[in-house]
Amino acid sequence: MAATLRELRQRRNSVATTQKITRAMELVAASRIIKAQQAANRATPYARELTRAVSALVSFGGDVKHPLITEREQPRRSALLLLGPDRGLAGAYPSNVVKEGEALTEHLRAQGREVIPFVVGNRPRAFYKFRGRQIERFWSGFTEAPSYANAREIADELIPRFLNPDAEGGVDEIHVVYTRFHSMLTQRAEAFRLLPIEVVESDEPVEAEDILPLYEFEPDAQTVLDTLLPLYVASRIQFCLLQSAASELASRQRAMKSATDNAQQLIEQLGREANQARQAQITQEITEIVGGADALADA
Amino acid sequence: MASAPLKVEVVSADRLLWSGEADQVIARTTEGDIGILPDHTPLLAVLVPAGIEVFGVDGNREVIAVDGGFISVDHNQVRILSEFAQMAGEISLSDAENDREAAVKLLDAGAEDEATRRRFLRADAQVKAARKHGSEHAGF
Numbered sequence: 001m002a003a004t005l006r007e008l009r010q011r012r013n014s015v016a017t018t019q020k021i022t023r024a025m026e027l028v029a030a031s032r033i034i035k036a037q038q039a040a041n042r043a044t045p046y047a048r049e050l051t052r053a054v055s056a057l058v059s060f061g062g063d064v065k066h067p068l069i070t071e072r073e074q075p076r077r078s079a080l081l082l083l084g085p086d087r088g089l090a091g092a093y094p095s096n097v098v099k100e101g102e103a104l105t106e107h108l109r110a111q112g113r114e115v116i117p118f119v120v121g122n123r124p125r126a127f128y129k130f131r132g133r134q135i136e137r138f139w140s141g142f143t144e145a146p147s148y149a150n151a152r153e154i155a156d157e158l159i160p161r162f163l164n165p166d167a168e169g170g171v172d173e174i175h176v177v178y179t180r181f182h183s184m185l186t187q188r189a190e191a192f193r194l195l196p197i198e199v200v201e202s203d204e205p206v207e208a209e210d211i212l213p214l215y216e217f218e219p220d221a222q223t224v225l226d227t228l229l230p231l232y233v234a235s236r237i238q239f240c241l242l243q244s245a246a247s248e249l250a251s252r253q254r255a256m257k258s259a260t261d262n263a264q265q266l267i268e269q270l271g272r273e274a275n276q277a278r279q280a281q282i283t284q285e286i287t288e289i290v291g292g293a294d295a296l297a298d299a
Numbered sequence: 300m301a302s303a304p305l306k307v308e309v310v311s312a313d314r315l316l317w318s319g320e321a322d323q324v325i326a327r328t329t330e331g332d333i334g335i336l337p338d339h340t341p342l343l344a345v346l347v348p349a350g351i352e353v354f355g356v357d358g359n360r361e362v363i364a365v366d367g368g369f370i371s372v373d374h375n376q377v378r379i380l381s382e383f384a385q386m387a388g389e390i391s392l393s394d395a396e397n398d399r400e401a402a403v404k405l406l407d408a409g410a411e412d413e414a415t416r417r418r419f420l421r422a423d424a425q426v427k428a429a430r431k432h433g434s435e436h437a438g439f
Contacts, residue, residue, distance in 0.1 A: 042314040049310055049378050053343060053371055148312035148382065156414070215373070218344035219329050227345045227369060231382065238312060 005277040012270040019263035025089065026256035029249045032144065033184070036246040039145070040181075043242060047235045054197075054232050056215055057225050066222075067163055068229040069197045075172035077114045077165070079136070079158060080105060081194070081237075083178040083244040084124035086143045091258075093179065093187070093251035094123040097244075100189035101177045108175070116171060118158065120241070136169065146245055151238035159230055162195050178240035179247035185254075187247035194236060197229070302337040304356045307377045309363050311384035317353070317361060324377050325352040326370050341373040348420040350387055350428030351379060362387035364428030366421040383421050387432035395425035 058069070082101045085094050101124070105115045119125050120139045128135050137157055142150045164170045174195040179187050217224050304320040324335040327349040335342075346368050353361040368381030399422035405415045 039313065043312065045308065045315045046310045046312050046380060049308075049371070049380050053369065053380075056343065056371075151312075152382065152417075153414075215341045215343040215371070218333075218342060223329070224343055224345055224369065227367070231368070231380070234382070235312065 005274060005281065008270055008274040008277060012267055012274060015263050015266045015270065019260055019267065022256045022259040022263060026253055026260055029253035029256060033246060033249040033253060036145070036242065036249055037181075040239075040242040040246060043148075043235075043238060047239055050228065050232050050235050054225075054228055057217075057221060057228065066225050066229055068159075068195060068233065071196055072165065072172045075113055077116060077171045078108045079116045079118055079161065079171040079174045080108075081118045081154070081158065081174060081176045082120065082124050083176070083240055084119070084121035084143070085244075085248045086122045086140050088123055089255060090248055090252040091255035093248055093255075094121075096189045097177060097179055098124050098127050100191055104175060104177060104191045113172075116169075118154075120154070120244075142241075143248060144245055146238070146241035148234075148238055151234050151241055154237050155230065155234035158195070159233060176237070176240055178244045181243045181246040181250065184250050187250055194233065197232070303375055305335065305337050305339075305375050305377050307353055307379070309351075309353070309379045309384055310381075312382045316384050316386065317363065319353075320356045321353045321377070322356055323354040324370075324379075325354075326379065327351070328370070335370075335372055335377060337375055339372050339375075341371075343369065343371045345369050346379070346381065348424035348427075350424065350431040352431065362428050362432040364390060364421075364424045366417065366424045385425065385428075387425075387428040390425045390429045390432075392426065392429040392433065395422050395429055398422040399426055 080101060082097065084097045088094055101117075105117075108115050116136045117128065117133070118137045119128065119135050121143045122140050125135060125138055125140070139150070139154065158171075158174055161167075161169055161171050162174055165172050173193060175191055176194045177189065177191045179189045181187050304322055305324060307317070307319060307321045307324060308315065309317040322337070326333055326335070326344075327347050328344040329347055330344070333344065346365055348366045349364075351363045351365055353363065355361060363379070364385045364387055365379065365381035366383045368379065368384070370380075371378045399419065402415060402419035402422055406419060
């Protein structure tokens with residue numbers, strides 16, 4: 001009886017310790033999300049202006065051609081850029097990204113393309129490694145707080161491969177799988193094609209001041225486009241990195257919150273069981289004493 | 300006719316660096332220095348690493364280091380985009396010079412990768428911008 005009581009108390013203490021850790025992780029994630037969201041907001045003007053300039057060029061730059069916006073006739077090799085987390089403890093977040101990546105891989109293979117994976121984050125890498133699959137290039141260490149330099153590094157790796165499809169390691173198209181941060185409660189893994197860029201000429205009715213003016217290009221439209229497009233690609237990658245970071249932190253906060261709540265429940269339950277055991281022990285002792293006293297009186 | 304001042308936004312990849320109204324902006328494009336006054340014709344130009352000067356309506360002169368990027372002008376809106384733009388006032392000239400020297404050494408040693416080249420451009424722009432910024436205080 002005394003042994004059960006001790007065990008129950010031990011277990012309760014150990015759960016309480018775990019709860020402290022999960023609560024700390026929850027709070028840390030919560031404070032970092034705010035930073036991640038701020039970083040995402042700060043990056044918006046740059047992305048917006050780039051998009052604006054690119055569409056101005058494509059709409060008014062005359063007959064500009066650029067490999068980054070040209071569809072290949074027979075795509076054979078596709079690069080898959082998978083943005084996942086470095087650490088787990090974030091609920092279903094890591095596996096959702098990987099699942100989305102697998103679905104896309106299947107889809108591309110079904111079209112007869114070779115898929116070359118580029119991976120960001122330790123978790124998805126572990127997934128590939130465990131299955132003995134090759135990863136072409138791997139980055140890690142910044143998934144929670146990516147900087148623009150990280151995006152630039154990835155873009156520098158991918159763009160040359162795209163521009164030289166016939167060279168070794170070259171690719172005909174680049175897809176990205178990332179997790180979009182819709183709100184604190186919803187984050188969804190999404191895939192889209194990064195390159196060649198799909199230029200959509202907007203059909204939306206535009207406000208008078210939004211009409212794009214007839215630009216003069218210096219030195220000329222083609223050169224401006226050559227400069228712009230790589231920046232645009234890097235900015236898209238940065239956008240995905242920032243979204244993934246915010247999603248990772250939000251998932252982690254949620255996962256840690258439910259872990260903390262579960263721990264609280266366990267603590268309460270174990271506490272009740274321990275109280276019961278203690279009470280049973282006391283009752284038994286009393287019974288024994290009373291029984292002993294009775295026996296003595298009878299004697 | 301006194302025209303409205305230019306609305307200037309200087310944007311780097313991770314933040315809005317500076318915004319405000321200005322009477323004149325001087326930037327260095329691939330074709331050479333270009334001065335932009337209000338009512339400039341719409342323009343989209345590629346920048347080279349250098350210090351950009353913005354003359355604010357309040358009489359202040361801001362110098363901003365850009366490592367390339369581009370400038371767009373339309374309807375008196377001037378937007379300067381550069382991946383690693385920085386206010387010249389925040390740059391330490393000696394740090395930038397040291398960084399540039401290190402990059403030059405790497406380049407001389409035969410490093411041809413994109414990262415080193417970019418580092419040089421960035422440091423070079425910072426040195427130029429910091430000097431420009433400093434010249435104001437020296438009384439030029």
